[in-house]
Amino acid sequence: MPDNLTPEQRSYCMSRIKGKDTGLEMRVRSELHRRGFRFRKHVKELPGKPDVVFTKAKVAVFIDGDFWHGYRFPSWEHKVSDFWKQKIKKNRERDRRNHRKLKEMGWTVIRLWQHDLERDFQECIERIIAAVNEARSR
Known part of the structure; x- marks a missing residue:
């Protein structure tokens, strides 16, 4: 399926898409903060930020x-x-590579999908809290 927008129109549309501080990110961070957890965001020194x-x-x-x-x-x-096939395939490869690098560095990695957060937000928050508490108890 060909793109029905000019390169300039596509560029404009893509520039409007947020890469960080999305609504879901802010909702997760707000809930964690409300529960007393402190954290950093988008740490550029870590693979995948x-x-x-x-x-x-x-x-x-x-x-x-x-x-x-x-x-x-x-x-x-x-x-x-x-x-889009190429773009999404590259994103998935990069995600796997960053996940592997973080694990090799001794990090616990949690990946929350949009649909999981929309379906059961509190369960996703509990996953994060459990991982943090477990790591702190080691």
Whole structure:
């Protein structure tokens, strides 16, 4: 399927998409802060610049959009143009690489998908809290 926008129009549309501080990220951070947890965000020294970072506990949290990070991508990749196939495949490869690097550095990595946060927000928050508490107890 060809792109029906000019390169300038596509560039403008893409520039409006937030890469960080999305609504879901802010909602997660707000809830964690409300519960008394303190963290850093988008730590550029870590692979992938995790969205939420508990430095002392070594817990990195990524909050991923279903489309951008290709949730169950093989089941729907035939529906997108070659441009998006390549873009999403690269995103997924980069996510795997960053996850592996963080694990090798001794970090606990939590990946929260958009649909999981929308379906059961509190359960996702509990996953983060459990990981942080477990790491602190070691």
